[in-house]
Amino acid sequence: MTIKQLSVFIENKTGRINDVTHILGKNGVNMTAFSLAESADFGILRLIVSDVDLAVKALKEAHFGVTVTDVICFKCDNKPGALASVLEYLAKENIFIEYMYAFSDGDIANVVIRPNDIPRSVEILTDNKCDIQNRTSLKQR
Numbered sequence: 001m002t003i004k005q006l007s008v009f010i011e012n013k014t015g016r017i018n019d020v021t022h023i024l025g026k027n028g029v030n031m032t033a034f035s036l037a038e039s040a041d042f043g044i045l046r047l048i049v050s051d052v053d054l055a056v057k058a059l060k061e062a063h064f065g066v067t068v069t070d071v072i073c074f075k076c077d078n079k080p081g082a083l084a085s086v087l088e089y090l091a092k093e094n095i096f097i098e099y100m101y102a103f104s105d106g107d108i109a110n111v112v113i114r115p116n117d118i119p120r121s122v123e124i125l126t127d128n129k130c131d132i133q134n135r136t137s138l139k140q141r
Contacts, residue, residue: 001122001132002070004052005112008045009065012038020045020059027058033073033112035101046101048073048112071114072121075131078109086111089128095121 010016017036024031030050037044049055052068059066076082083102090097096116103110110133115121125132 001072001134002118003048003073003112003134005069005071005114006045006047006049006052006055006059007067007069008047008059010043010045012041012043016043017045019062020064023058023062023064024049024055027054029055029058033101033103033110035099035112037099046099046112069114070118071112072118072125073110073112073133074125075108075110075133078104078107083109083111086125086128086130089124089130090115090121093120093124095124 008020010020021031028051031047032050033048035046037046047055048071056066056068074086076086087097098114098116100111100113102112113121122132
């Protein structure tokens, strides 16, 4: 079970993140989660959004470089050691996490990961009774 994530390539200059958020807002697209990574010349804004197709269309029309990637989102308790326990399941099976970001909502943490082997990661997480999220469960919040 995976969800779609947008990666938007933006120049490192004032206002470019604002441009993305204005475009999405104007088109009625809600951002559920996001993360920004930067290099010297550009940033990569990773987004989980309410309507992937509409977001891609709107951002491409505004001349942003956008790619869509499958990622895994799971819930775990928002307490010390909970994330470490889940990540240990993957590490024991030699799964490499390319990147991850998280957001909490009270007692629950929502973690987005991009592992090197998505199907195997889903299998491992499912076997260990982890609460993997899908597009529908993310929209209900």
